[in-house]
Amino acid sequence: MRAARALLSVVGGVAILAGLGGAAPVAAKELTFLSTQLGPAEEAQRTRTEILKYSPVPVDFVPEEPQQLVIHVQADMKSGSPTISLIGALHGGLAPLVQLGALSPLDEMAEPLTQEGVPAEMVTLAHLGTDHLQYVPWIQATYIMAASKQALQYLPAGAKLDALTYDQLAQWAATAEKVTGWRVLGFPAGPTGLMKRFFEGYLLPSFTGGVVTAFVSPDAEKMWVDFKSIWQHVNPDSTNYNFMQEPLLAGDVMIAWDHVARLQDAFRKYPDDFVAFPAPAGPKGRSFMPVVVGLAVAKTAPDAAGARQVIGSRAGRCSTCWTRRRRRAGRPIHRARAPAR
Numbered sequence: 001m002r003a004a005r006a007l008l009s010v011v012g013g014v015a016i017l018a019g020l021g022g023a024a025p026v027a028a029k030e031l032t033f034l035s036t037q038l039g040p041a042e043e044a045q046r047t048r049t050e051i052l053k054y055s056p057v058p059v060d061f062v063p064e065e066p067q068q069l070v071i072h073v074q075a076d077m078k079s080g081s082p083t084i085s086l087i088g089a090l091h092g093g094l095a096p097l098v099q100l101g102a103l104s105p106l107d108e109m110a111e112p113l114t115q116e117g118v119p120a121e122m123v124t125l126a127h128l129g130t131d132h133l134q135y136v137p138w139i140q141a142t143y144i145m146a147a148s149k150q151a152l153q154y155l156p157a158g159a160k161l162d163a164l165t166y167d168q169l170a171q172w173a174a175t176a177e178k179v180t181g182w183r184v185l186g187f188p189a190g191p192t193g194l195m196k197r198f199f200e201g202y203l204l205p206s207f208t209g210g211v212v213t214a215f216v217s218p219d220a221e222k223m224w225v226d227f228k229s230i231w232q233h234v235n236p237d238s239t240n241y242n243f244m245q246e247p248l249l250a251g252d253v254m255i256a257w258d259h260v261a262r263l264q265d266a267f268r269k270y271p272d273d274f275v276a277f278p279a280p281a282g283p284k285g286r287s288f289m290p291v292v293v294g295l296a297v298a299k300t301a302p303d304a305a306g307a308r309q310v311i312g313s314r315a316g317r318c319s320t321c322w323t324r325r326r327r328r329a330g331r332p333i334h335r336a337r338a339p340a341r
Contacts, residue, residue: 030060031306034072035088037139037293039063056313057306059086070096077102077300085301086310091125091292094135098128104297104304105132109311113137126294135294136311142290143197145277146244146263151176151184151254152275161277166206166226169255169280173233176254183235186253190242194259198279201289202257203227206282223282248274259291 038047044063052059064072069089076084077100087097097103110133113123118137128134147161154176155161159168173185189195200211207223208214235241235253244258245265256263257279266274278286297307 030058031085031303032083033086036066056309082300084298085303086307087296135296138295139293148254164280166280170230184254186235186256187238189238190240193242202279205287209284
């Protein structure tokens with residue numbers, strides 16, 4: 001269960017890199033921080049009261065929907081009187097902003113990132129295909145499996161959660177259904193669920209060793225055949241599930257896969273009743289999809305210096321208190337061992 005305990009720590013907190021900026025005067029006017037992350041009311045309030053209180057400059061934290069980010073930033077750039085200085089978004093959300101020329105390079109922060117222990121590959125990723133550092137990695141998360149401890153009695157003989165295979169997952173779900181009389185395995189296949197991430201980041205790579213290019217292949221055909229044998233034991237209400245923490249807490253399912261942020265309520269409310277573990281392995285190994293959020297400075301930022309100060313000073317202090325209180329489903333950007341294949 002070592003890997004399960006390690007993965008449970010993913011449900012812990014968020015950290016923002018410290019030590020990336022020097023001293024600077026405190027600006028009198030609030031700096032606008034537009035973010036597609038930490039947007040729900042409760043998380044936004046914690047961001048303002050537990051993180052941004054440590055900012056060296058006053059900050060106005062403005063949550064934004066991911067699909068509106070480009071539109072909002074582009075309109076701000078063309079307004080003639082831009083207001084956005086700092087942007088927080090997923091790696092994929094920041095990429096279109098580079099194409100628009102909407103971000104200011106942060107090359108001076110590359111070396112401190114390495115000193116903070118950020119893997120070189122992640123620093124390269126933050127260049128977004130350019131010669132310049134476009135954002136500073138801020139939050140990382142991933143997707144995991146979760147199960148009620150009541151379901152562990154139905155595991156196949158010899159199966160270990162830390163080294164589960166898709167064949168074993170199918171056997172596990174089948175046995176649990178036979179004993180309990182209902183399908184206890186669930187996936188977030190609802191209208192706003194993240195089932196697509198399961199296919200692209202977990203199932204397909206684990207069976208084919210590729211992502212897009214291997215979608216049409218004999219290995220992919222086997223993947224669908226094998227997954228069909230799993231799906232027959234999946235709770236039919238999965239097509240309505242968006243956040244798997246809800247059916248887990250309701251007892252509608254006992255085994256689930258989802259993003260850590262969409263499972264955290266189960267672990268937070270009943271930490272002794274649930275276990276976390278990696279997604280199963282397929283013929284090509286065990287695949288996983290990291291979620292990386294970055295902080296970037298707007299090209300037309302009215303307070304670019306202040307934005308850099310926020311990036312360089314927020315995390316070290318307040319991330320510790322968040323981690324201890326298990327507030328967020330994110331995790332510091334740092335080196336760590338991957339789960340066993």
